Amino acid sequence: MKIKAPVTKNQRVDVTIADLTYQGMGVAKVDDFSLFVENALPGEQVTIQVTKVQKHYGFARVVSWQTTSPDRVADVDKTYRQTGIAPLQHLAYPAQLTFKQHQIEELFAKAHIDVTVDPTLGMANPTQYRNKAQVPVRMVKGQLETGIYRQHSHELIPLTDFYIQDPEIDKAIVKVRDLLRQFEIPAYDEINDKGVIRNVMVRRGYYSHEMMIVLISRQQKLPSQAQLVEEIHKEIPAATSIILNVNARRTNVIMGNVTRVLYGKPTIEDQLLGLTFAISARSFYQVNPQQTEKLYQMAIDKAGLTGNETVIDAYCGIGTISLALAKHTKQVYGVEIVPEAIEDAKVNAQKNHITNVEFAVNKAEDQMAQWQEAGVKPDVIVVDPPRKGLASSLIDSAAKMAPEKVVYVSCNPATLVRDVAHFQELGYAIDGAIQPVDQFPQTPHVESVTVLKRAK
Ligand SMILES: C[S@@+](CC[C@H](N)C(=O)[O-])C[C@H]1O[C@@H](n2cnc3c(N)ncnc32)[C@H](O)[C@@H]1O
Numbered sequence: 001m002k003i004k005a006p007v008t009k010n011q012r013v014d015v016t017i018a019d020l021t022y023q024g025m026g027v028a029k030v031d032d033f034s035l036f037v038e039n040a041l042p043g044e045q046v047t048i049q050v051t052k053v054q055k056h057y058g059f060a061r062v063v064s065w066q067t068t069s070p071d072r073v074a075d076v077d078k079t080y081r082q083t084g085i086a087p088l089q090h091l092a093y094p095a096q097l098t099f100k101q102h103q104i105e106e107l108f109a110k111a112h113i114d115v116t117v118d119p120t121l122g123m124a125n126p127t128q129y130r131n132k133a134q135v136p137v138r139m140v141k142g143q144l145e146t147g148i149y150r151q152h153s154h155e156l157i158p159l160t161d162f163y164i165q166d167p168e169i170d171k172a173i174v175k176v177r178d179l180l181r182q183f184e185i186p187a188y189d190e191i192n193d194k195g196v197i198r199n200v201m202v203r204r205g206y207y208s209h210e211m212m213i214v215l216i217s218r219q220q221k222l223p224s225q226a227q228l229v230e231e232i233h234k235e236i237p238a239a240t241s242i243i244l245n246v247n248a249r250r251t252n253v254i255m256g257n258v259t260r261v262l263y264g265k266p267t268i269e270d271q272l273l274g275l276t277f278a279i280s281a282r283s284f285y286q287v288n289p290q291q292t293e294k295l296y297q298m299a300i301d302k303a304g305l306t307g308n309e310t311v312i313d314a315y316c317g318i319g320t321i322s323l324a325l326a327k328h329t330k331q332v333y334g335v336e337i338v339p340e341a342i343e344d345a346k347v348n349a350q351k352n353h354i355t356n357v358e359f360a361v362n363k364a365e366d367q368m369a370q371w372q373e374a375g376v377k378p379d380v381i382v383v384d385p386p387r388k389g390l391a392s393s394l395i396d397s398a399a400k401m402a403p404e405k406v407v408y409v410s411c412n413p414a415t416l417v418r419d420v421a422h423f424q425e426l427g428y429a430i431d432g433a434i435q436p437v438d439q440f441p442q443t444p445h446v447e448s449v450t451v452l453k454r455a456k
Contacts, residue, residue, distance in 0.1 A: 005053045006031040012063060017044045022103055022414075024087040024444045028060065035060045039081060039090055041069035071095035080163050084151040086442035089163075093441065097122045100436050100446045104413045108434075111417045113424070116433040117448075121294055126441030129288045130165040131270075132203040134254055135173055137180065137187045139195075144187045146177040146200060154190060164442055168238070169202045172211060175235045176200050182231075183224040193250050196222060201245075201254070203279065204238070205270035206289035212241040212268045214281045216255060218248050229262045240264045243281050255282055259340075267344065272296065273324050275352050283341040284317040288439045291447075295409065295437045296324050298449045299382060302432070303407050305329045309379035312371065312403075314364040314394065319345030321382055321409070322357050332357045333376065335367040365391035372397045382407045389415025392422065399426035406452040411439070413446050420450065428452040 007013060007030055015028035017040045026040025028048060034057040037048055045067045048060035071092045080086035088096050097120040108115045123129065135146045138156040145158040160174050161167075180187075180197060188198040201214035213232060215222065222228060222244065229242050242263035247256030259266075259281050267278040270285075273293055279285045286292040299321060303311065305328040313322040316334030318341050326332045326349075334357060336342050342361045349357050360367050364385070371378075381403045383390060389412060398406060406428060410416035420430065431453035439447040 005055075005058060006033050007035070007050045007053060007058060009050055009053055011050045012047055013050070013060075014045070014047050014066075017042050017046065020091075020099060022444055024091070033057065037062060039078075041072055041091060043067075043069050044072075077163070079157060079159065080442070082150055083148045083157055083159070084443075085148060086163055088444055089442050093122065093126050096126075096441065097436075097438060099444075100438065103444075103446055104416075104434055104436060104448060107413050107417045108420075111421055113417065113420060113430070115430055118433040118435050120436040120438050121291070121298075122438045123288075123291060123441055126438070127164055128167055129290065129441065130162075130169070131206055131289050132201070132285070132287050133162060133165050133169050133173060134199055134201045136199050137177070137197045139187045139189065144177065144181050144185075144197075146173050166204050166206075168209075168211070169204050172202050172204075172213065172236050172239070173200060176202075176213060176215075176232060179228060179231050179235065183228050185223055185228070188218055193218075198247060199254050201281070203268060203285070205268050205279075207271040208269050209238055210240045210268040210270070211236065211238040212243065212279075212281065213239050214243040214245050214255075214259075215262075216245045216247055218246075220246055220258075225262065233263055241266065241268050241281075245281060267347075272320055275320075275323055276348070277318055277320060277323075278344050278347050278351065279318055280340045280344050283338060283344050286320070286439065288441075291437055291439045292320075295439065295447060295449065296321055298435055298437060299407050299409055300324055300328060302435075302449055302451045303328075303380045303382065303405065305380070310377060312368070312376070312378045312381045312401075314368060314381065314383045314398075315385045316345060316359065317341050317384075319348045319357065319359060321384060322359070323348055323352055323354050325382065326354045326357050329380075330356060333371065333378070334359045335362055335364050337361070337363055363391075365394040365397070368394050368397040368401075372401050377401060378403045380405045380407060382409065384409040385415075387412040387415065390419045390422075395419060395422045395426065399423065399428065402454060404454055405431070408450045408452065409447070410450065411445065411447050413448065416448065416450060420452065423452050427455050429455060 017026040019027040026037040052059040147159040186195040188195040199216040246258040322334035
């Protein structure tokens, strides 16, 4: 049945914002037809102008506010919202934390699963927290620029202060940008698939202050490579690792498969919970180090280890959770799909003199099936998957191994709910409250820890 939208493009309407989507957009209803409105908060009375009408919903922008929410932060820089750096910046931080808690509650309620969600653990200073930046390099108005894309586009907005990033990283990006200009290294031209330098990635150790700079190039070698590297090293002495990554493909994936050390070490080091970790360019490492310590401690506490357990850490990255758990238990098995991350994990076990861990490079779902067939009997399984959540077969294998507990570290409550429902079908139930931890302030992303316990 064709639904006739009650509004047309460019029409102005007075509305009260009814809700906030999980992406941070205000929701206005006109005769039950939803309009998504950027920079609008629940309760606000606004005049909106319709910008797009689709079959079942539309989009609008605020023309004027008649009333504003008590949770509104005034005078925010709209670039941070438009680029997706900080889509929730206009919402006061305590309200952001409540928004995240409610998001988990709502998603479980929709699935008819009874849960308690504790208040989100936030940060004292919820800005400048990111330890990693990946910025595109493009020509804008005839000049090489670094910045960020406008949301849902490939239009580069030049930027030097990224607001949620470690300011030392922002400064390093500007220095690299200036050197790229000085050596006249051509920026990548996406439309014609020409040019050289595509992206710059910078990662900085929160405790170590070591910095890794990765130049992502379309070519095997950069023009003036030796001089450029020498100058980067001179300008940024903290850069203990300067890397070239080659990505010659026409793709939105940032890194290619070839990684070459141009200066220093292939890894930088950082510490978490008193352990030292080597991190290579292509390995995952949590972006908010202060909150990561809280998150991991929460996962360790909730695992309730006595020292005698066998634990599986699925999606283990460079072994951060595995090694933090290893100190509290008998044996840990970790699995991860990225080979470089597992190389880091093995080095990290040695660095921290930890011998009761075994790491495997594999798809977690395949490795879990192999462990199950081999008769591994974990007492606890920790999972920390990417946003798409757990493979269904992983849950089946996990349940067959009958661990007492599953500790689920999730960065996406929607897939968490789906996976919890599957575990419930296999005899597991949520134990205690779900704990959200704010890993991504100013953004709508929600991280949490949930414990599932096997029915006796
Ligand atoms: C959210 S990260 C967690 C990593 C680690 N636990 C940490 O806290 O640093 C998810 C990890 O899963 C890995 N991954 C993605 N798909 C996978 C799969 N099918 N099997 C195993 N690992 C996978 C990614 O490379 C990434 O390291």
